[in-house]
Amino acid sequence: MLQIDRWKRVLIWTVCVLGLLMAVPNAFYERVEAHNDAVASLELGYSGNGLEEQAGMWPSWMPSSLVNLGLDLRGGAHLLAEVQVSDVYEARIKAMWPEVRDLLRAERATIGTIRLQPSDSAELRIKVSKPESIESAATLVRGLGRPVTSLTGAAASDITVNTEGGDIVIALSDAEKLATDERTVQQALEIIRRRIDEVGTREPTIQRQGADRILIQVPGIGSAAELKEIIGTTAQLTFNPVVGRGTNPDVNPGPGNEVLPSQDEEGLYYTVESAPVVTGEELVDAQPSFDQNNTPAVSFRFNPSGARKFGNYTAENIGSPFAIVLDGEVVSAPVIQAHIAGGSGIITGRFSVEESTNLAVLLRAGALPAGLEFLEERTIGPELGQDSIEAGQIACVVAFLAVLVFMFLSYGTFGLFANIALIINVGLIFGLLSMIGATLTLPGIAGIVLTIGMAVDANVLVFERIREELKSAKGPARAIDLGYEKALSAILDANITTFITAAILFAVGSGPVRGFAITLALGIMTSVFTAIYVTRLIVVIWFERRRPKTIEV
Template structure:
């Protein structure tokens, strides 16, 4: 008889109740909730709530240059202070060389310079190495690890500065994190003007005051020798003016605070005011008193922005700089100076900006796609299983509720690919339930009482479901580890969906099925279960295996040739460049006008296409090839050209450094996923099964890649996610068939392998058809209603699921025959296990 302990039942319903509480704030957004209930809602990713995700790269060359200059200055100062004569002091890269002219002072010079080689606090190795050569030559080498430590310190210091600039630009609760050895990841939700933030973050913001060297003109200095105490700088004018300024800073950003803006005499001028700290104000007053009649150069990031004359001593702690800037430009400068100077130059290498209106539209599309997909799936389950289908539908609702609860309570952001992951979960969630129901039906068909059939069905389906879903879980884990933030959102929802599916299939549905059987006192399955339609099938799948295998192998070869010769339409994730989605302010988007206007900007090849909504268009700009800054320069030109007629809804920019990294990461992700799955299947099954699964999976991947060539769909990071999910789904289907084959191999030892394989496929045919149908229906809903951004993902998945289902039968199964899998392999294992239990040894 069926028995489910009371405490287990109570625990199951308690978990469901907690999940309902966790999901409630998302379902009743405008309803007052009691204080004892959770109030956290699902955190939306930037692609759903709008905002900018920008990756900044710290320029290592800046750190090297500054460290080199400081070390050269330290060497010069120490040798002069010690009275040691030298010549040829110079630095290049990370190497500094100096020659001591007096041989008797070489050892003393080494002693004087040795403190420069001391290790930084907490470091095991020195920052600088010192070596002695011939003729008094000393060489100091700045170590790579020292540069790395300085770079990390600069990045850490930049986090707060960039955060303040994001707030100055109008951002709300920006999130800035270090990523890798030289990157900052910046997420600014709800940013109304991303261009202003990019302008603010791209400037170092180093303000300094220098006396102008009047001993010679800048032209004479450039034509002859620049005095050692001075250097040449240029203004921001076009063409720029040259200035010869003293190296010593009179004032710097560290001496100044409280930057404000006052209007100038006209619209093209303004005044930047500031406060000088007391000690610096005293020094500045003394210096200006001694240098009345000379001129000051005020530098911003080593460019002259003003050069006032010192007419009289400057007293007091207030100062002002007249600028030929508009008030808006000066406000930006004040914002930069208030936030503090960056310790290292930051270059934008990746940008993904979403307009809040587009994000809201994506949410609506995702909700519609999810609702339609759920209706399709539940309707199909009710049609085939009756009341058992209703229970499966209830499990699906609880499943979605649990996903929302976990996302809400954990704080994991929900991205647009994450919404796709939930919709996909709707399709594949019923797989476990179908496996259980079909096991129950087979037991009843074999003569078992319904109570016993339920017990056996849940028990036998468990390991099959585990084996089938582990492969998808592995793919999700690798996606999370290697993917971008949006793809990680997909991996998180997919992984959560797999775990909640296991809970709802084995724990939530079981007490409901038991209660239904006890209440109705059924001894057999009711007539409302219609999957017996497939019981009479006896299809000889292996009868045409040679033809099907040959045809699929030829098709795979053609796909590989197409990929290598014709090539896929690679997205900017792998090629670099920019994609811009614009919306016409009035009427439909004029593609010819867009192409004509942008072609005059000399930014390379321009592609433009209209979306389903005629007022929307997608513009793609090729990689600029002039370094990381060139991509942002192109976006600025496009904005200035089209802003009068179009609103910018989405901007994606990928620089050359990031595109190369994404290509390597994507390749590594696919290979790592295949390798991990191969190891798992090899561990769980015989080696022939593992080889068959991998060959079938490679077939699916190759044909899917070929579909990109045929359809011209853009291949990007989302496509990599689709590939890995197809890998997981295909293996899910293959493992279910393999599990039945392994079971039949133990019971029918003398049955010819082709016939046994056909029997196994026919026995699991109802599950295969139902699972494929529910998954395809969910993906169809995602394709039709999920929105433009996710449509290509859904189309690829539709193709991949169909191909994966087919390969489980006509690739994975024939490989077992090809590699001579025989029942005696299992006989030997079974006999060995029996002898071991009886205490007998086998030979």
């Protein structure tokens, strides 16, 4: 029988109303966006600058979720960066020197004294005073090797130790270099994502391209230069023992040492040990603060491992200077006054409040494991994005009107019912996009336009089935009921196969392809819902009120 239970009617209309209500904020995009930004600022404790007025621009009881606009619609910055993975090799090898030195010094009676020799950046070269013991010394160093933590390098050592011309030469193995490259790019990817998230940008696209490249697209940001400032700073923090200080940058620092400029005092240079005692990788927190003179500073806290090393060194070197090095410059070199336990401290320097806040963000997000070389950078202006939005709007409106006119001319009153369902369908798509926080791009708009064309397919199948049933001299109520019943399998088959295609596009695609797949998949779900339930409910309500003896489809 042609009837729908009351609870089903209530549920169908409830879903429609909620979906359309979620879509409403997108019709007032700028107002709702200003409201959301103001509310977020107020929650963080900021006030003034008209934040309260902006927060009141949209009712608090109304949904305020928006469809995020992609780079091609909103404008923003595009960067393609190459990770300098070779930088990590040098850092790894340098960090091994203290461990190698302590190991060989313990065997001084057997191998004699040791001395670090000048060498390539990616290797350590060590001379022993007793050449006849060089092989035993090399065997000791090989014991420091660890298994490579990767499937391709299983059972291989992370270092190679050879003897050349009376020297022990230590370098990373090929298997370890491959594993290091993979870890470095993945770590850089995650740190870039954290840094961009820290400054509150909307829906960035950050993904790996090839072996050592990262694509970064951030909508709504002013320029590529601004984006580079956020992510381009390496923020490598280390704590190094000070060997000496002076004004000559060309002084010979000696093996295992390096000369670094002072960040605060121009013309002053520090000679520090290359191997740090503690690094920024062992930081667990960094926050902007003020020192005892009420000037901006950054307070920090180490993890247990870093705290132990930091505490042991300060206990053994009271009265010695200790350099805090940030990106190759000595921020400060305080003299250790006492044992610093607990693993916390403060970085002082000539910071402004903004600089201390940015430094804390960089340190908290983590140091980039290697430098970045920007191979491509583009700034997409908001004017171009607005042109894309207008072009997309025109395409949607033209497609929408064409479908509405076609359905009305082809199916009359029933076509009008299908048009009402189509309008609800488009609203539900935007409601779902807003609810899940999806990003809409130009391919996403193409998916919506395609959905508009596909949305009436189910209704066409139903209406044609009703026509056939009417020709077999069945009554209008029975014809409508059989039309929906017999068209259901064809509707489900067609939409399930298209949904599978959308799922495959989402799984193997990236960026714009995924945007198209998301809007297509959501459009399929809303189209099936409106065709099977909404249009049928409208037809049933019309039939119950009119009770026609005959109908024309």
